[in-house]
Amino acid sequence: MSRIGLIGGTGALGKAIARRLAKAGHEVTIGSRAAESAQAAAAEIGAAGGAANEDAAQGQDVVIVTVPYSAHASTLAQIKDKVGGAIVVDATVPLVPPKVMRVQLPAAGSAAAEAQAHLGEGVRLVSAFHSVAAHKLDHDGKVDCDVLVFSDDVEARKVVIGLCEDMELRGLAGGALVNAAAAEALTSILIYMNKNYGGDGAGIRFTGLTTAPALP
Amino acid sequence: MSRIGLIGGTGALGKAIARRLAKAGHEVTIGSRAAESAQAAAAEIGAAGGAANEDAAQGQDVVIVTVPYSAHASTLAQIKDKVGGAIVVDATVPLVPPKVMRVQLPAAGSAAAEAQAHLGEGVRLVSAFHSVAAHKLDHDGKVDCDVLVFSDDVEARKVVIGLCEDMELRGLAGGALVNAAAAEALTSILIYMNKNYGGDGAGIRFTGLTTAPALP
Numbered sequence: 001m002s003r004i005g006l007i008g009g010t011g012a013l014g015k016a017i018a019r020r021l022a023k024a025g026h027e028v029t030i031g032s033r034a035a036e037s038a039q040a041a042a043a044e045i046g047a048a049g050g051a052a053n054e055d056a057a058q059g060q061d062v063v064i065v066t067v068p069y070s071a072h073a074s075t076l077a078q079i080k081d082k083v084g085g086a087i088v089v090d091a092t093v094p095l096v097p098p099k100v101m102r103v104q105l106p107a108a109g110s111a112a113a114e115a116q117a118h119l120g121e122g123v124r125l126v127s128a129f130h131s132v133a134a135h136k137l138d139h140d141g142k143v144d145c146d147v148l149v150f151s152d153d154v155e156a157r158k159v160v161i162g163l164c165e166d167m168e169l170r171g172l173a174g175g176a177l178v179n180a181a182a183a184e185a186l187t188s189i190l191i192y193m194n195k196n197y198g199g200d201g202a203g204i205r206f207t208g209l210t211t212a213p214a215l216p
Numbered sequence: 217m218s219r220i221g222l223i224g225g226t227g228a229l230g231k232a233i234a235r236r237l238a239k240a241g242h243e244v245t246i247g248s249r250a251a252e253s254a255q256a257a258a259a260e261i262g263a264a265g266g267a268a269n270e271d272a273a274q275g276q277d278v279v280i281v282t283v284p285y286s287a288h289a290s291t292l293a294q295i296k297d298k299v300g301g302a303i304v305v306d307a308t309v310p311l312v313p314p315k316v317m318r319v320q321l322p323a324a325g326s327a328a329a330e331a332q333a334h335l336g337e338g339v340r341l342v343s344a345f346h347s348v349a350a351h352k353l354d355h356d357g358k359v360d361c362d363v364l365v366f367s368d369d370v371e372a373r374k375v376v377i378g379l380c381e382d383m384e385l386r387g388l389a390g391g392a393l394v395n396a397a398a399a400e401a402l403t404s405i406l407i408y409m410n411k412n413y414g415g416d417g418a419g420i421r422f423t424g425l426t427t428a429p430a431l432p
């Protein structure tokens with residue numbers, strides 16, 4: 001069991017991740033700009049508690065950041081001095097409205113690279129959860145979608161792949177943090193496909209892998 | 217039946233694509249730097265003929281470019297004035313050896329964007345075939361992998377999706393040409409996964425799409 005803070009945890013993706021992690025037995029704290037909203041969301045999904053983002057980032061084993069790209073830099077600045085030795089998982093995708101079906105990667109190459117710059121080299125940063133639609137995690141059971149997990153910290157990557165398993169998702173290592181660019185860019189393709197092929201939550205599965213974790 | 221030129225068609229991917237297209241009944245010309253090599257490859261796989269790249273690019277309905285990134289710019293310069301109104305399909309992935317498991321996208325964002333700049337706005341450019349391992353096309357039968365197809369020219373994109381079907385592959389529209397960045401970046405992830413998970417040709421499948429073409 002880990003202590004896990006969900007920063008931006010009242011949003012659709014954050015709340016859905018928090019619910020599955022709480023259900024798996026983790027001690028989950030929802031974070032939000034307003035502590036009251038966080039506490040209400042925590043009560044709704046069965047998390048241990050709710051707090052302001054700064055407080056939810058403190059004293060955790062894992063801190064998961066799920067905020068819109070427009071709030072990325074400011075949120076990381078808020079939690080930077082709170083996360084300590086925790087693994088920080090960034091799920092941010094650099095979508096630039098209104099053209100969200102168009103790949104528009106930031107100058108640094110990825111939101112993950114930007115996060116590393118914001119948080120500093122000492123932070124155990126992981127990038128994950130880009131390609132899973134929030135509403136697919138809202139109910140129990142398996143989800144037909146792999147989660148790519150990127151980090152330069154191999155141990156941290158393993159921990160997050162384990163959390164995916166706890167959530168009935170298959171997490172797959174995708175290599176170094178810089179490789180998050182691929183998953184971030186892919187999100188615009190999935191949004192395009194939802195529109196073009198009428199799906200309600202396009203996802204990806206990787207094929208041809210001999211020793212990958214089994215599907216949940 | 218279309219007339220199709222395979223530029224760099226003596227390489228592993230080009231030859232494998234050419235073989236499947238020829239088998240489906242298309243009139244395929246293999247192109248290579250040396251006409252003799254192209255003719256030998258054509259005889260080997262049952263293509264209509266072989267020629268120097270410049271000649272193989274002329275008088276075609278579709279021209280498919282499969283060259284290493286190091287030969288990308290020079291090859292496009294060679295064929296630029298030959299392709300005319302043909303659909304040009306670029307399969308180039310901007311891998312930068314030796315770090316091929318690391319996403320290193322070019323300054324323009326993608327090899328596809330670079331190709332557009334090289335060939336000019338008038339060319340009917342499509343980016344496709346990034347994520348399929350050549351040796352998986354070497355034999356007959358289905359391949360457990362989707363092919364992403366990007367273009368600003370919707371009709372050209374449809375033609376290439378049709379060619380995928382002829383090759384017993386599922387082609388999926390991935391949106392505008394600029395979105396090729398996602399598939400190009402993903403290639404480094406697949407190479408990483410081949411190493412990390414011991415596969416012999418990692419691929420991707422998209423899930424959750426209601427009206428996508430059926431699997432072959």
